[in-house]
Amino acid sequence: MKLKQLESLLGTLEQFSNPKIELEQYPTGPHIASRMLYTAENSFGDVTDKVVADFGCGCGTLGLAASLLGAEHVVGLDIDAQSIEIATTNAEDLELEVDFVQCDLRNLGWRGPIVDTVVMNPPFGTRKKGADMDFLFVALKIASQAVYSLHKTTTRDHVKRTALRDYNAKSAEVLCELRFDVPQLYKFHKKKEVDIAVDLWRFVPQRLQGKGS
Amino acid sequence: MVTGPAQKKSPVRPPNPSTLSLPAKTSEQNFHFPHQERETEERREKKKKKKKMRLLTHNMLSSNIKGVTNGFPLLIEAEKVVEKQVDFNPDFLKNMFSKIDYNALLAASKTVGYGDLPDAADAAMLDSDEFLRRFHHALLELHLEEGALVCPETGRRFPVSKGIPNMLLHEDEETNVLYFWAERKI
Numbered sequence: 001m002k003l004k005q006l007e008s009l010l011g012t013l014e015q016f017s018n019p020k021i022e023l024e025q026y027p028t029g030p031h032i033a034s035r036m037l038y039t040a041e042n043s044f045g046d047v048t049d050k051v052v053a054d055f056g057c058g059c060g061t062l063g064l065a066a067s068l069l070g071a072e073h074v075v076g077l078d079i080d081a082q083s084i085e086i087a088t089t090n091a092e093d094l095e096l097e098v099d100f101v102q103c104d105l106r107n108l109g110w111r112g113p114i115v116d117t118v119v120m121n122p123p124f125g126t127r128k129k130g131a132d133m134d135f136l137f138v139a140l141k142i143a144s145q146a147v148y149s150l151h152k153t154t155t156r157d158h159v160k161r162t163a164l165r166d167y168n169a170k171s172a173e174v175l176c177e178l179r180f181d182v183p184q185l186y187k188f189h190k191k192k193e194v195d196i197a198v199d200l201w202r203f204v205p206q207r208l209q210g211k212g213s
Numbered sequence: 214m215v216t217g218p219a220q221k222k223s224p225v226r227p228p229n230p231s232t233l234s235l236p237a238k239t240s241e242q243n244f245h246f247p248h249q250e251r252e253t254e255e256r257r258e259k260k261k262k263k264k265k266m267r268l269l270t271h272n273m274l275s276s277n278i279k280g281v282t283n284g285f286p287l288l289i290e291a292e293k294v295v296e297k298q299v300d301f302n303p304d305f306l307k308n309m310f311s312k313i314d315y316n317a318l319l320a321a322s323k324t325v326g327y328g329d330l331p332d333a334a335d336a337a338m339l340d341s342d343e344f345l346r347r348f349h350h351a352l353l354e355l356h357l358e359e360g361a362l363v364c365p366e367t368g369r370r371f372p373v374s375k376g377i378p379n380m381l382l383h384e385d386e387e388t389n390v391l392y393f394w395a396e397r398k399i
Binding site: 100 | 265266269272273274275276277284285286297299304309312313314353375376377378379380381382387388
């Protein structure tokens with residue numbers, strides 16, 4: 001599948017109708033989502049025929065992108081039942097088979113090492129400090145091959161240091177810097193739209209299986 | 214479905230020094246929220262359609278209630294099970310065989326009414342097309358739609374509704390997860 005085609009399919013997905021600020025629900029737009037998964041597959045072979053987990057899947061954009069690129073099994077995890085409902089409808093619209101689990105990622109029980117790749121657009125931790133790092137911590141425990149994640153560019157040094165030193169990542173690499181347009185979703189947003197600079201990261205967990213770098 | 218250009222950026226924007234150095238074309242241009250137009254009859258019908266959970270997902274979940282030492286495998290209470298065919302991918306199955314817990318899959322498939330998996334399996338059987346097809350069916354084509362996953366130690370039920378297991382814990386069941394993860398190998 002071509003990048004443009006992936007992006008345009010993701011553009012048809014339904015997004016949050018009543019976003020919840022306490023969960024920092026911001027939609028992952030088709031531009032970022034398509035590039036994230038396209039890179040994961042075309043540069044690293046981390047998607048096709050793999051088991052992919054979408055952490056904090058929201059409306060399912062990243063997980064569905066993985067499924068469109070030929071992931072064999074995709075699980076979307078989110079704490080919010082309404083988001084999962086939208087995500088399941090999105091999956092059906094695209095005729096994709098994706099499983100969803102409602103859970104708090106920070107205390108879900110797992111038996112590994114089934115998941116190859118974790119993709120996520122975590123809460124950036126502006127409301128609940130460190131939320132994105134909690135997600136990353138769990139992701140690096142779960143994934144056997146790679147973790148793709150978005151973090152604010154302003155936290156780059158912190159993310160790198162924490163991933164390598166505290167979370168035992170084998171590598172932590174910024175693949176590119178993107179702009180995340182946050183539309184005016186919530187009342188406290190004063191501007192109509194704000195750009196946030198975010199980094200697209202690829203982390204490799206220590207417990208690497210099979211090929212990879 | 215309407216895919217026209219979404220909100221245009223306002224022509225006059227205050228310069229933001231932190232983003233000036235970024236390439237101009239990589240930003241997210243088209244946020245739109247088409248759900249309002251799309252709440253059609255067809256869509257409401259789809260929402261009623263049942264969603265499902267594969268036994269492969271069951272094979273990676275465990276109970277993480279405070280005090281539980283071995284929360285795997287979760288027992289299955291099956292009220293409704295559906296089957297759905299998917300493409301057969303032998304390479305994926307061979308790769309997956311060493312990663313899944315076969316006994317858990319065997320027990321789960323029996324619980325949902327599929328008795329064709331052999332009671333014991335080893336890697337040598339991966340050369341058998343017949344075995345692979347049964348393994349494929351159990352792992353990817355059997356779905357729990359309604360029922361529950363049950364913690365093997367405490368009997369706590371995690372309901373499965375429309376194929377979505379609710380693994381949320383009550384406050385008094387929660388462990389300090391960062392500590393939990395740090396201590397435990399999965």
